[in-house]
Amino acid sequence: MLQASEIQQRFSAIQQVIGDAERAVDAASTSHELRECIHKMADAARSAKDLMQGTEQARMVEFIDRLEDMGDEAKRISRSDDNISASLETAVTRVHAELSKLKHQLH
Numbered sequence: 001m002l003q004a005s006e007i008q009q010r011f012s013a014i015q016q017v018i019g020d021a022e023r024a025v026d027a028a029s030t031s032h033e034l035r036e037c038i039h040k041m042a043d044a045a046r047s048a049k050d051l052m053q054g055t056e057q058a059r060m061v062e063f064i065d066r067l068e069d070m071g072d073e074a075k076r077i078s079r080s081d082d083n084i085s086a087s088l089e090t091a092v093t094r095v096h097a098e099l100s101k102l103k104h105q106l107h
Contacts (some may be wrong), residue, residue: 002105004055010105011045011052011064014098018045021074021091028088034077041070041095061106064099071099 002010022042025035048063075096078084084092 004057004060006107007057007060007064007102008052010102011048011060014047014067014102015045015096017091017094017098018042021037021088021095024085024088024091026086030088031077031081034074034092035083036075037070037077038092038095041067041074044070064103064106065094068099068103071096 012020018038018041021038025038037075044063044067048067054060074092078089078092
């Protein structure tokens with residue numbers, strides 16, 4: 001299991017990847033569903049700042065699990081969007097991969 005400081009460091013990197021996806025979805029012509037999903041994930045990541053700077057590992061893990069579920073949903077939506085741009089698809093894939101990797105390291 002990762003230590004709280006390692007989780008915090010990884011989460012900081014994930015916030016950047018989520019921010020990249022948010023900028024990509026804002027610049028793209030894509031479904032409302034994908035746009036909403038990415039914004040929801042970005043809002044959740046921003047609102048978790050205090051939680052992720054704390055030391056409550058169980059709550060951190062629970063939050064990462066929920067965020068990874070959102071990443072799964074974004075990936076599912078992006079796969080069904082025939083008009084998704086390559087840059088947006090790459091951003092969604094990166095978010096999903098980073099969240100999945102962290103989740104698996106936590107369990």
